[in-house]
Amino acid sequence: MVELVFALLVFALAFAVGYRLIVRVPQMLHTPLMSMTNAISAVVVLGAMALLAAERPPIQLVLVSVAVLAAAFNIIGGFAITGRMLGMFRSDSAARRATARKGGGS
C-alpha cells in the first residue's frame, strides 16, 4: 500500500513538474516536443529489460522481444528525428546577437 501511494506520488509530481515546464514550450517547438516525448514514452523498454532478467517461456520471450523492438524503434527514431528537426531551426538574427554578446564580453 505504501508503495502504491509512493508510486502515485511520483506520478503526480512528475506530471506537475512536466506540466509547468511544458506549458512554457513555444508553439514553434511543439512538433519536436511531441517527437521527443514520444521517444521518452518508449521508456517501457526498461520494463521489458527487467522482464528479460528472468527465465521466460518462449511465448513470453517473443512478446517481450517485440516490445523491445517497438520501443527501440521509437527511441532511436524519435530522438534522431527530433535532433534533425531542431537542426533545421536557425536564426541569423539570434546568432548575430549571440556573437555580438560574446564579442562584447571578451
Place this chain on the structure above:
Amino acid sequence: MNQSLHLVLDLLVIGILIGGIHRFRAPATARQGNRLAAAALALGAALTLWRNGLVHPGALAAAVIIGGGIGRRLAVRVTMVQIPAMVAFQHGAGGLAASLVAYVELVAVSHGAAAVHQVSGLAGVLIGAATFSGSLVASAKLSGRMRATPIIVPGHGLAAVVLTIAAVGIGLLALGPAATSNTASLLLAAILAVGLGLLLAVRIGGADMPVLISFLNATAGLAAAACGIILQDHLLIAFGATVAASGSILTHVMCRAMNRRLATVFVGQQGEANFRPFEIFHRSEAATLHKEAPVSTPAREARAVQDPLAQAAAALAQAQRVVIIPGYGMALAQAQFNTARLAAQLTARGKSVRFAIHPVAGRMPGHMHVLLAEADVDYEMLWEMEAINDDFRQTDVALVVGACDVVNPAAISVEGTPLSGMPILMAHQARTVVVCNLDRNPGYSGVENPLYDEPGTILLLGDARQSTADLLEKTAES
C-alpha cells in the same frame, strides 16, 4: 543493495530528463535538451541492467538492433511533410510496447501482486492496445493510405461505450491470483481495446488530426506510467507522467485553438449526421453578411478584367509590411520552399516580412514551423497568433498560402457555424489580401469563406507551388 541509494539514482535520472525538457523553452537550447533526454533514457537502461542482470542477452540485442536500425533509417529519410504520419506511427509503437510489457507482467507474475497493481497493469494493457490501433489509423490517414474523411458507422458512440465497458469488465474478471487461467480473457480484453482504438480514430477527419495525435501522445505516456506502477519502477512512472503531461497540454492547446471540446472531436456534434454546411450557410448569405461596403458591379467587373497575378505582384511591390499565413495546403502543394524564397526576396527589398502561424495550421502542433524551418526560414520570422493578430490593421499585404478556416472571418461574424467562436488570424483587416489557394471551396469546417469575396482580396487560385513561383517571378520583375 541499499534502497535509498536506488531512490537517489532514480531521482538523478528523472532530474536529467526534467533538465532536458526545461531546455525546450527556446530553439537555441532545445537540441541540448533532446540529447539530455536521450542520455536520461540511456542511464535508465544502464541502471535497469545493473539492478536486474540479464538472462536473455541475445533476444534483447537482436530486438534493439532491428528496431533501432529501422527507426534510424526512417528518421534520416522522413520529410517534414511526412512528420505527422511518422510521429503517429511511433505513438502506435509506444502503445504496443506498453501493452505487451503490461500483459507479460500480468500473466507472468500476477500471483503475488496486489490487486491495485494488477488493475494498473490492466490499464497499461488496454490503454496501450487502444493507442496502438488508434495511432495506426491516424498514421494511415495522415500518410494518405486511408481517406482522411471521418468514417461514422451507425451507433458509433454506443459501440464505443459498449466496447469500453466490455474490455474493462472482461479484463477485471481476468485478473486474479490464478495466473495461468486468465491469459485468454486478458487477450480478449486487449483485442476489444484494439477495436476501441480503431473505432475512435476512424471517425476523426483531416483537420481534427492535431487533436487526435496529441491525445495519442498523452495516452502513450499514460500507458507507460501504468506499466511503471505494476512493475514498481519509478523511472517508468515519472517518464510516462511527463509524456502524459505534454500530450495533455498539446491536446488542450489544439482544442482551444479550434474552439472544440475534446468530447465533440471524439463523439461528434449532436445531429452531425444531418449536418450540411452548404445548406446552413449559403454563399449569398455570406456575401450579404460580410459586405460592409459592397463594391459596385462596374468596379467589380473592372477588377475582374485585370490580371490577378499582376495585381498581387503590384500590391507586394508597393507594400511595406507583409504577413504570410501558411496552412496545410502549403504543405500539400510543397509550396514552402517557394514561399520561403518569396519571403527572402521581399525582405531583401527592405520590406518587413513575417509569418503568422495559427496553432492548428497543419496536421500536428507546430507542423508549419518545422516545414518553414526546413525551407530555411529564420525562426524569428515565425509569429504566434496572439502576438501578431493586432498588427494586421497596419499590414499592407496578407499573403495566404493554402489556409482557409484559420482566416475565415465568419468565425467572428456569423453565429451557429462550426467555426463560430474559433480564434482566427485577422487577415481580413490587412489592406490587401492575396490568397494562393487551390480553389475557393470551404475548408475542413465546410463553412464558406467570405474573405474570398472581400473587395481587397486578390485570388490566385490553383496549385500553390505554381502560384508562389509565378508571384516570385513577377515580383522579381517589378
